[in-house]
Amino acid sequence: MDCDYKLISTLPNGMFHLKCQRKGCGYETDSMYGPALTHTRCEKDSPRGLGDTVAKLAKILGIKQCGGCKKRQKLLNRLVSYEKVAKMLPVFIRRYFHN
Numbered sequence: 711m712d713c714d715y716k717l718i719s720t721l722p723n724g725m726f727h728l729k730c731q732r733k734g735c736g737y738e739t740d741s742m743y744g745p746a747l748t749h750t751r752c753e754k755d756s757p758r759g760l761g762d763t764v765a766k767l768a769k770i771l772g773i774k775q776c777g778g779c780k781k782r783q784k785l786l787n788r789l790v791s792y793e794k795v796a797k798m799l800p801v802f803i804r805r806y807f808h809n
């Protein structure tokens with residue numbers, strides 16, 4: 711399922727700042743396209759990055775998240791984004807086998 715984006719603001723560079731309205735997601739992103747044309751897999755369904763995976767693990771272990779945890783989860787998601795990894799992986803594999 712894709713994120714259900716709502717337009718938060720229009721940035722000075724003409725891009726749109728969007729936020730997912732779905733409960734349990736709330737993902738924010740900057741997009742060149744409007745809410746209807748921006749598609750990202752919703753955090754409700756699947757992990758977006760390493761932060762979500764850590765959060766899931768913490769939940770399994772019975773560790774409750776505080777506000778700081780949420781912030782770190784978002785940061786970790788940005789640092790290790792699975793979307794970026796998925797985009798980079800084919801490039802990496804091609805380079806790896808042709809050197």
Ligand SMILES: [Zn+2]
Nearest residue numbers: 713730735752
């Ligand atoms: Zn979402």
